[in-house]
Amino acid sequence: MTASDLTRSTAAELADLLSAGSVSAREVAAAHLERTAAVDGAVHSYLHVDAEGALAQADDVDRRRAAGESLHRLAGVPIAVKDVMATQGLPTTCGSRILEGWVPPYDATLVSRLRAAGMPILGKTNMDEFAMGSSTEHSAYGPSRNPWDLDRIPGGSGGGSSSVVASFQAPLAIGTDTGGSIRQPAAVTGTVGTKPTYGGVSRYGLVALASSLDQAGPCTRTVLDAALLHEVIGGHDPLDSTSIDAPVPPVVEAARRADVTGLRIGIVRELTGEGFQAGVQTRFDEAVAHLVDAGAEVVEVSCPSFTYALAAYYLILPSEASSNLAKFDAMRYGLRVAPEGVDAPSAEQVMAATRDAGFGDEVKRRIILGTYALSSGYYDAYYGSAQKVRRLIANDFTAAFETADVLVSPTSPTTAFRFGDKLDDPMAMYLNDIATIPANLAGIPGMSVPSGLAEEDGLPTGFQILAPAMADDRLYAVGAALEARLTAAWGGSILDRAPELAATTTKEA
16 A cells, blocks of 8 residues: 555554554554645644654564454554643643643543554644633644645644644544543544543543533544544543543444434534634535435524633633643643743742743633632622522533433534634634533533535535433444434545645754
């Protein structure tokens, strides 16, 4: 097989080829590294590429397979990891200058599970600084770009993970989702993104943004690939106090079965219609019709508290972020800046100078907002009230799931916007997550699958599926059923319609 054949193959296809001995793990890793060398100078999906490490891991898989060892199904299938995960021996910067060059002394549990499965780690993907953003424009190292149109955003905060998959530099990637940062990038790049149930994937070693909202999950090109990766990274972890002590739902079985016969699909009234781009709404309506043809039943549900989700989220997240980011104080690790004109600066002066130089504008904005919301005299009025709204949103989900097995909506209200269009208007940027935020506030699982191309601009649109907590398998059943129908209608994967990227010179990480 050619290198192009390997990079265009899905993770499941690569796993079959590796298992059959038709190709070596080194050949697979080398093909993807070659692709990165050719196109990542334009896309900038990676902050750090670990070619030497990935090839060494691939060689180890080949050696073990030749020795007759029993290996994991995905052994030898390479993966990229969002730069918010601790990786021993590899830089972890969270897209911030304040952690520039920091190399963790340990692996996140999720990363340990990838290594145990024999999956070579190609590198660390770009992201909005500390996962604060919807476009990757807030990365201190420059934005990632959308392979469909390099003048447009690939989503955020995990635009590096979505673009690395969409540009065929990696068959799989890991993202994190605090308010939609896996699902929204998937929607605008024509890929699949899954946010598992909160606590379904360990957060140990994930640099925290908002601890009650953050969740890591798969970024892939197919629903089956997402299920296979979910199975690897999911499950209980005693190192994470929020980890659910229960088996991983049968996601792979659900993805393979792809049966929605008799399933009740709930259309959320508050997450459709006004405010959504016409082409996005059209593709959503068509996707619902495909599911009806596949045997699903459609019902309309109302979740009135969703109207307040955005406001509640942007009080809860900054409050938790201001607390979590207090650890970056120039005393223990990371950047340290001495204040100008001070001969013997105090610890407080060094801390202030370092945080001013190390944090970007969006991070500073949210720290200030969160500190204010938690301050004496304002806690109950802001943070406390937001938590009450959070409870109402969870109650709306509970009521909705009494009449529907899953809920659906467009993932993002628009297709990918151009760089700079919303950078100076934080509120406009925040509105991109209006459909994804409720799931994080309630801790339920969600998935985005491609639903087609918008008529106005020919760019990808996303279809969001939400399920009750620990019913992640329902996402995969619905997602796979829709994917099968749309693939047949398109005559192949939606990514086959993306323009081919011209070869460029890779930028230095």
